[in-house]
Amino acid sequence: MVRVRFAPSPTGNLHIGGGRTALFNWLFAQSQNGKFILRIEDTDQLRSKQEFVDEILFSLKWLGFQWDELYYQSQRFQRYRMHADKLLKSGQAYIEKSPEGKEAVIFKVNAQKIRVSDLIRGEIEFDAGLIKDQVLIKSDGTPTYNFACVVDDAETNITHIIRGDDHISNTPKQVMLYQALGFSLPNFAHLPLIMGMDGGRLSKRTGATAISDYRRMGYLPEALINYLLLLSWSPGENREIINKHEAIGLFDIKNVNKTAATFDLKKLDWMNNQYLKNADPQNLLEELLPLLIEKKYIAEGEFDRAYVLDLIKLFQARLPRLNDFVDWADFFFMEEIKIDPAAQEKFLSKDLSGEFRLFIAELEKLSNFNVENIEKAFRDLVSKLNIEAKTLIHPLRVALTGKTIGPGLFEIIYYLGRERVKNRLSKFIVDERSNNG
RNA sequence: GACCCUGUCGUCUAGCCUGGUCCAGGACAAGAGCUUUUCAAGCUCUCGACACGGGUUCAAAUCCCGUCAGGGUCACCA
Numbered sequence: 001m002v003r004v005r006f007a008p009s010p011t012g013n014l015h016i017g018g019g020r021t022a023l024f025n026w027l028f029a030q031s032q033n034g035k036f037i038l039r040i041e042d043t044d045q046l047r048s049k050q051e052f053v054d055e056i057l058f059s060l061k062w063l064g065f066q067w068d069e070l071y072y073q074s075q076r077f078q079r080y081r082m083h084a085d086k087l088l089k090s091g092q093a094y095i096e097k098s099p100e101g102k103e104a105v106i107f108k109v110n111a112q113k114i115r116v117s118d119l120i121r122g123e124i125e126f127d128a129g130l131i132k133d134q135v136l137i138k139s140d141g142t143p144t145y146n147f148a149c150v151v152d153d154a155e156t157n158i159t160h161i162i163r164g165d166d167h168i169s170n171t172p173k174q175v176m177l178y179q180a181l182g183f184s185l186p187n188f189a190h191l192p193l194i195m196g197m198d199g200g201r202l203s204k205r206t207g208a209t210a211i212s213d214y215r216r217m218g219y220l221p222e223a224l225i226n227y228l229l230l231l232s233w234s235p236g237e238n239r240e241i242i243n244k245h246e247a248i249g250l251f252d253i254k255n256v257n258k259t260a261a262t263f264d265l266k267k268l269d270w271m272n273n274q275y276l277k278n279a280d281p282q283n284l285l286e287e288l289l290p291l292l293i294e295k296k297y298i299a300e301g302e303f304d305r306a307y308v309l310d311l312i313k314l315f316q317a318r319l320p321r322l323n324d325f326v327d328w329a330d331f332f333f334m335e336e337i338k339i340d341p342a343a344q345e346k347f348l349s350k351d352l353s354g355e356f357r358l359f360i361a362e363l364e365k366l367s368n369f370n371v372e373n374i375e376k377a378f379r380d381l382v383s384k385l386n387i388e389a390k391t392l393i394h395p396l397r398v399a400l401t402g403k404t405i406g407p408g409l410f411e412i413i414y415y416l417g418r419e420r421v422k423n424r425l426s427k428f429i430v431d432e433r434s435n436n437g
Numbered sequence: 438g439a440c441c442c443u444g445u446c447g448u449c450u451a452g453c454c455u456g457g458u459c460c461a462g463g464a465c466a467a468g469a470g471c472u473u474u475u476c477a478a479g480c481u482c483u484c485g486a487c488a489c490g491g492g493u494u495c496a497a498a499u500c501c502c503g504u505c506a507g508g509g510u511c512a513c514c515a
Contacts, residue, residue, distance in 0.1 A: 138513035169510040238463040267465040
């Protein structure tokens with residue numbers, strides 16, 4: 001039975017790299033019909049925070065990775081102590097006293113060659129002669145990372161350790177511990193790191209690092225997972241859009257790349273749009289509701305759900321991030337719209353009072369105010385005036401939405417409604433009597 | 438510095454194991470155009486890479502060696 005684990009430390013939020021490690025562990029477990037175990041590495045009592053534990057669990061659930069078992073290292077201190085005593089008794093570890101009289105348990109490292117067979121990288125050889133003796137139990141009584149990690153992985157029967165590249169140099173230290181404790185070795189697989197656009201480690205300077213930041217920005221978990229999946233793995237055949245469940249069937253850990261990948265927000269945006277355009281608008285509405293309420297665009301419990309749903313459908317195919325809807329569709333929710341000055345200068349500097357007035361009149365005449373009739377009324381007017389459609393379409397869009405870009409004009413007019421269209425256009429109609437001086 | 442990992446378009450990658458079908462394919466980005474309603478959507482096209490140097494071979498992105506470059510790790514952090 002395959003058993004893998006994801007072991008974050010609650011000293012910060014779940015970040016992109018952690019999410020990717022969780023993804024590959026989860027995928028591997030699913031593809032092997034194994035178990036996915038979560039372990040919270042909270043041995044550092046000063047830096048570990050409950051809020052981070054909560055955040056990590058939340059983000060993991062948001063991504064859709066359900067764990068089969070959950071362990072906290074802080075609850076297993078007696079196990080580490082027990083195994084440390086065992087090593088002390090067998091002479092493979094010794095006690096070192098600090099000047100203050102506190103005792104630490106140190107592992108004696110023997111010079112030897114350590115060979116590790118990595119599922120992704122192949123054979124890696126280390127010279128233990130270069131590794132100094134390792135602290136097992138610190139003088140404050142807490143275990144060190146490598147020791148707790150080995151004890152937990154062995155006691156919870158982890159068969160495959162899939163983790164970031166940055167742990168390669170921990171591997172020989174852990175292998176020696178496995179041997180000293182008489183545990184059988186698990187398989188190792190080291191994933192390449194994810195780099196920021198600057199070539200260095202992904203950091204806050206190069207962009208958001210926390211999974212929850214991406215949630216807040218309006219990325220869908222499916223899109224984020226698909227993007228992360230492609231960052232160091234490919235099913236070949238030029239396939240890119242792959243959901244979690246398809247990936248389970250296609251995934252083979254041996255095909256994971258060895259090269260570090262750069263996180264490219266542009267491609268994530270594209271990926272997110274791919275999922276957004278096919279998403280169920282009902283779900284998108286649920287996600288957007290809090291934001292729209294917060295902006296006071298709608299009032300909780302007393303808004304027209306079907307109407308907002310229609311607006312989402314109008315925009316979803318062109319959004320890179322779901323949250324962009326809030327700004328892009330703002331003119332549907334505000335009485336006084338903000339007009340982009342450059343757009344106004346370009347399309348509304350010329351007086352179009354006559355055209356606007358005629359168009360309003362045509363709209364008034366419509367007995368059935370629907371998209372089709374609105375367009376027909378517009379086309380008829382334009383041909384009657386003998387002008388090009390676009391010479392009127394652009395000014396109308398700016399006057400109605402404040403923007404030069406957006407959905408089709410006739411849909412906009414339909415969803416704005418006759419009254420609002422009239423009011424907004426009236427602002428650009430110069431009164432003839434006051435204009436005569 | 439020592440040790441370890443890695444090196445295909447700006448970015449993600451296919452191809453590399455099992456040399457020839459690759460003057461290297463796809464995607465994102467960028468640029469150009471089309472869409473007689475915009476683009477941030479859609480469609481079309483263009484630009485653009487085998488790190489370098491030696492081998493081996495009839496033939497190398499693919500195998501071998503070296504160089505260089507990038508990254509990671511060297512804590513009583515995890």
